[in-house]
């Protein structure tokens with residue numbers, strides 16, 4: 001099938017790549033000229049493992065093209081994916097201006113039946129809204145062209161995007177016509193996954209409910225970690241024991257310094273706002289937002305408890321992206337932590353396998369290590385913000401010998417506590433400080 005994907009960010013690129021792999025003919029569209037030029041040269045503008053070689057291969061086979069012209073991309077297309085950003089507005093709602101712009105432009109160029117698919121995360125009712133914008137543009141042109149708007153939310157995890165798209169747990173298809181449903185089932189027929197057929201409004205809600213549930217799970221274990229800390233209990237053991245229950249499951253039960261990223265904070269906020277708009281206070285969401293907000297403060301208090309006043313102390317942060325295997329730093333806990341540590345007067349050095357430069361652009365006054373070993377030189381404490389494998393696998397004996405102090409604050413409970421203690425570190429983990 002001939003497919004157009006609008007927006008070549010984390011979601012758009014992955015959608016284009018995975019659909020290209022299963023044999024579809026793909027046009028990727030973005031307003032960012034540099035991104036399009038890079039992509040047409042087989043260069044991935046983001047860090048996402050495994051995607052670049054697949055793009056290069058598809059370009060070579062002529063199955064994938066990138067352009068800044070939506071009009072050109074739309075010629076003969078059967079399906080258009082909208083995969084543009086929906087960032088958070090200051091009042092907590094998602095900003096739909098990119099989705100609106102795209103819908104208007106589709107309406108300006110459409111001449112025959114197309115299925116338009118919302119892949120961006122958008123509030124309940126947006127499929128109908130997109131439909132009304134397109135209809136308005138067609139009316140201005142004096143045309144009456146049939147089309148459908150489908151909600152097909154994306155559930156990929158950055159860092160594992162391609163593998164998630166190749167084999168998703170489920171594909172949610174919110175269709176309002178049989179024709180659209182048939183087109184979408186044909187599109188995904190070669191992807192082996194459960195297909196959940198439902199209405200566009202239900203599909204839109206499934207996305208927000210799923211992300212908010214995951215954020216709740218993380219926040220639950222983070223609050224448990226704070227209690228475990230006070231009661232001489234190890235939260236890692238607790239999570240392990242809980243996760244063995246199939247009704248609970250082991251995922252998203254790792255206590256840490258709070259959730260971040262481009263999705264959870266904004267999606268929880270958007271769902272809470274959806275409730276407020278119909279006069280319903282979403283009390284669970286309100287609590288998890290508060291708890292998550294305070295998690296870095298709580299962490300910082302624990303650091304101060306161990307190290308005393310932080311004024312003038314040299315602290316190295318290892319792992320700066322919001323999670324491993326991505327260069328994405330949107331709402332990363334490291335940002336909040338750096339800000340707070342600087343306010344306390346600490347000297348900060350940071351290192352991340354791929355996100356160091358992005359952090360340096362935001363905090364030009366902090367030092368960035370060329371690698372983890374140079375970053376920890378003379379540090380009095382090391383903080384693990386993100387559990388990259390290459391950070392967990394560092395030679396910790398060498399790290400210890402390079403440091404000036406011996407504190408290690410494992411903000412992700414990712415390191416081997418016993419080994420580090422044997423190496424002479426004063427180890428601190430989130431909710432696992434039994435000998436306080």
Ligand code: NAD
Nearest residue numbers: 007008009010011030031032083084085086098120121154
């Ligand atoms: P992104 O910011 O990485 O990419 C968005 C892209 O859209 C940018 O390249 C931008 O230039 C482009 N764009 C904006 N306006 C455009 C226009 N008029 N025409 C063409 N291109 C335009 O965003 P993302 O992380 O890929 O997220 C996209 C959507 O998917 C969001 O709604 C997000 O909530 C959702 N989502 C993201 C993830 C994730 O892990 N990143 C996962 C699931 C869902």
